[in-house]
Amino acid sequence: GTNQPADVIQQRMFGTGCLPGPFQFDAYPTCVTAASEEDVPWAPWTSRPYCADNTSYCAFTNSDFQGPNRGVSIIDVEPSSIENASSAVASIAKLLSSPASAPPPASADESSPPYEMRDIPGKGKGLIAIRTIPRGQVFMIDYAALVVDSQLPGRVRRAQGVELLKEAIERLSGAEEVLSLARSSNEPESVSVYEDVMKTNAFTVEITGKAYMALFPRIARMNHACKPNVITRFNATTLSNIVMAFRDISPGEELSISYSTFGLPSAERQEKLLSTWGFKCTCDLCSLPPDELAVSDDRRTKVARLSREVINLVEKGGAENLKKALELYKEAVDAVEEEGLVPHMGNHYQVLGQLWAAAGDVERGREWVKRAKEETAAFEKQINV
Numbered sequence: 001g002t003n004q005p006a007d008v009i010q011q012r013m014f015g016t017g018c019l020p021g022p023f024q025f026d027a028y029p030t031c032v033t034a035a036s037e038e039d040v041p042w043a044p045w046t047s048r049p050y051c052a053d054n055t056s057y058c059a060f061t062n063s064d065f066q067g068p069n070r071g072v073s074i075i076d077v078e079p080s081s082i083e084n085a086s087s088a089v090a091s092i093a094k095l096l097s098s099p100a101s102a103p104p105p106a107s108a109d110e111s112s113p114p115y116e117m118r119d120i121p122g123k124g125k126g127l128i129a130i131r132t133i134p135r136g137q138v139f140m141i142d143y144a145a146l147v148v149d150s151q152l153p154g155r156v157r158r159a160q161g162v163e164l165l166k167e168a169i170e171r172l173s174g175a176e177e178v179l180s181l182a183r184s185s186n187e188p189e190s191v192s193v194y195e196d197v198m199k200t201n202a203f204t205v206e207i208t209g210k211a212y213m214a215l216f217p218r219i220a221r222m223n224h225a226c227k228p229n230v231i232t233r234f235n236a237t238t239l240s241n242i243v244m245a246f247r248d249i250s251p252g253e254e255l256s257i258s259y260s261t262f263g264l265p266s267a268e269r270q271e272k273l274l275s276t277w278g279f280k281c282t283c284d285l286c287s288l289p290p291d292e293l294a295v296s297d298d299r300r301t302k303v304a305r306l307s308r309e310v311i312n313l314v315e316k317g318g319a320e321n322l323k324k325a326l327e328l329y330k331e332a333v334d335a336v337e338e339e340g341l342v343p344h345m346g347n348h349y350q351v352l353g354q355l356w357a358a359a360g361d362v363e364r365g366r367e368w369v370k371r372a373k374e375e376t377a378a379f380e381k382q383i384n385v
């Protein structure tokens, strides 16, 4: 913007997140009242990057990304040059410098979302559908507010990591919403609110071939289910996740995503969720009576075993092995369908088609590939890209 009163710009750029920076004698104050882009020597960041002493890590913030009460911060090693294409910092800087060049990932009518946030017994808050959401419909698009190098915890002292997180979060115009995601109860005092926000809400994403922990404030309100009714799809170029219904969702149902490896039997997934996320899962599937849970576990174990066998057989090759692989794969696909493990069967039908073609029955292969295309198209017809 040009010629706006400094206080208006100050408010827009820094919201409530402008805190005194670290004690330093050199040039730039942490809070600036720049009148234009040219006056910001660290553009596209809206404040001077905060760098932790004796580490190569800095927090880079653009407090305007995606409008007021949002913004994005990246904690990463400083790129040697902004041209360094393999750096997420450079890639995000590019996105911020020319946002118009990145097309919107999809559209979702967000004026009246089909869900609202409510208290969920035993799980804190969660999102509940207030209208029917048809399978495949994109009903939310969420942008990363925090992106943190997954290696950070192992590479800096804890106090420095917390300081980087604190600066990264406090400088966002949406700092308040991000901080509200911290667990309110029974956390040992030794865990800071900044660490807790990351630990209980961030997901792993890949940007320019490197692993990051990313926080999506709206998605973060969805609880985990081992048989979720919602899936997300990340776009590293726009830092966005499109969120869509895995199956038809009725009003009153809680929206759920999977935080963990898909398809694991109950004991394994419970252990994994406890060790990585720190909670005991009380989703619908985990709360089934033991005999029903055993049926689900058997199916999941069977799918895993059959998949391994199919891969082995296909690797060995030969007409006999391929035929056997086809039989086992069909069995696996039936179990996948019964267990409701995928949003649509397109990918599985595609594999079946390829297996038939490889086994010499090209006609049958074509039929499966055609069915695969129909399944995929039917699921994705709701996405308006």
Ligand SMILES: C[S@@+](CC[C@H](N)C(=O)[O-])C[C@H]1O[C@@H](n2cnc3c(N)ncnc32)[C@H](O)[C@@H]1O
Pocket (backbone or CB within 6 Å): 122, 123, 124, 125, 126, 181, 200, 201, 219, 220, 221, 222, 223, 224, 225, 277, 278, 279, 280, 281, 282, 283
């Ligand atoms: C990403 S947050 C989800 C939103 C959170 N309930 C809130 O109030 O903001 C993850 C936290 O929600 C709770 N949670 C999520 N899924 C759960 C589940 N299936 N069973 C029990 N607790 C769950 C856990 O406390 C977990 O640390």
